[in-house]
Amino acid sequence: MTPFQYKQNMLYCEDTPLADIANAVGTPAYVYSQAELLRRAAAFQIDNGLACYAVKANGNPALLHLLGQAGMGADVTSGGELFLALHAGISPGKIIYSGVGKLRSEIERALQVNIRALHVESAMELETIAEVAMQQQTIASIGVRVNPNIAVETHPYISTGQREHKFGVSPDTAVAILQFAQQHPWLQPVGLAAHIGSQITDLPPFVESAHFLVKMANELAESGIRLQYLDVGGGLGIDYGEGNVLPLAEWVTAVSQPILQAGYEVVMEPGRSIVGPTGVLLTHVVYTKPQGGKEFLIVDAGMNDLLRPTLYKAQHPIWPVEQVTGTLEVPVTYDVVGPICETGDFLAKARPLPRQEPGNLLAVMQAGAYGFAMASNYNGRPRPAEVLVNSNRYSVIRQRQTYDHLLDGAI
Numbered sequence: 001m002t003p004f005q006y007k008q009n010m011l012y013c014e015d016t017p018l019a020d021i022a023n024a025v026g027t028p029a030y031v032y033s034q035a036e037l038l039r040r041a042a043a044f045q046i047d048n049g050l051a052c053y054a055v056k057a058n059g060n061p062a063l064l065h066l067l068g069q070a071g072m073g074a075d076v077t078s079g080g081e082l083f084l085a086l087h088a089g090i091s092p093g094k095i096i097y098s099g100v101g102k103l104r105s106e107i108e109r110a111l112q113v114n115i116r117a118l119h120v121e122s123a124m125e126l127e128t129i130a131e132v133a134m135q136q137q138t139i140a141s142i143g144v145r146v147n148p149n150i151a152v153e154t155h156p157y158i159s160t161g162q163r164e165h166k167f168g169v170s171p172d173t174a175v176a177i178l179q180f181a182q183q184h185p186w187l188q189p190v191g192l193a194a195h196i197g198s199q200i201t202d203l204p205p206f207v208e209s210a211h212f213l214v215k216m217a218n219e220l221a222e223s224g225i226r227l228q229y230l231d232v233g234g235g236l237g238i239d240y241g242e243g244n245v246l247p248l249a250e251w252v253t254a255v256s257q258p259i260l261q262a263g264y265e266v267v268m269e270p271g272r273s274i275v276g277p278t279g280v281l282l283t284h285v286v287y288t289k290p291q292g293g294k295e296f297l298i299v300d301a302g303m304n305d306l307l308r309p310t311l312y313k314a315q316h317p318i319w320p321v322e323q324v325t326g327t328l329e330v331p332v333t334y335d336v337v338g339p340i341c342e343t344g345d346f347l348a349k350a351r352p353l354p355r356q357e358p359g360n361l362l363a364v365m366q367a368g369a370y371g372f373a374m375a376s377n378y379n380g381r382p383r384p385a386e387v388l389v390n391s392n393r394y395s396v397i398r399q400r401q402t403y404d405h406l407l408d409g410a411i
């Protein structure tokens, strides 16, 4: 099930031809499907559960607003993301804050607006939270992010739940932090969280993590610390063309069951699995260039627009916006590259595609998560536009930057 389908050889997002959007808005542009976004958000709505969307995956205010309206909370990782979540109308009571380096100023703001919980990631951070809570004469609700030491199959840069990673604390430290909080007049322990990594496509490590949390929480309960919720984090992978993808509902049921059965509320922090498949990056072919035994396809999107292929060797499928027939159909193996002055600037390597010509439009698929979010102005490139499709209508939800933006803040 994808909102991106061919109709009479033209690629559509829902009922809108992508070519129409490219003509009107220009390229590169990210295009998102509202129906797909809402369908995905709905899969995470369960009784006695709270799905806190990981804002880092895509912080577009219009998307955040839709997700908030669909009942999602937010998992934020900086003062900036807290600002975005609140701006989108997400209730502070549904916001959790994870991250290893929360600044005092960020903690102050989180306590001022009274978010659901700060997820503590070190003993030193706990001291700062306690100080700020005391200063503000407010009770700080805290969860602890525990590192369950579970190995996962994913790119090493986005595996997070093993002992040697910077994230979370060891189980012993987690217990010590919660015990300290329990005794402290301005701290209240409310939850235990784990996030084992991102783009994980098999279920067992998630289920193991859920059981790990339940076991710890039950032991804590015996020592008098009764937690409200257990948070299994995010990390559910999407299909970058390999075809092995877990249905959302299956993941939600598998991770929530052990937690609900043990009598705790379940919190989830999905990012990629909410927005990834809802978005594509539209780009134009600028030139073709045979060189060094290769066929380069030079397009108008680069690593500043979509960093994932070069940073993680991610294989985003690339679809022509117009399907061709006859001899043109015979594929050519292209290196699809951008205009940036780095050899690492590619969207795909050795990718078979129908023969391309300048002016052709391509859609880089599965690009809704960590696409725009990781875009930059590198090489003096304004950031791309973002467009939201709703059936046969679309709206620009972020204007393409102009050259003036390249002067932002400069004196």
Ligand code: LLP
Residues within 6 Å of the ligand: 054, 056, 057, 075, 098, 099, 158, 195, 197, 198, 199, 233, 234, 235, 236, 269, 270, 271, 272, 273, 308, 312, 369, 370
């Ligand atoms: N919760 C925490 C504490 C996280 O650190 C993350 C992601 C998530 C939730 C959401 O994970 P997701 O459901 O999206 O897998 N830039 C990389 C991904 C980095 C993920 C960082 N943490 C990429 O493009 O693949």
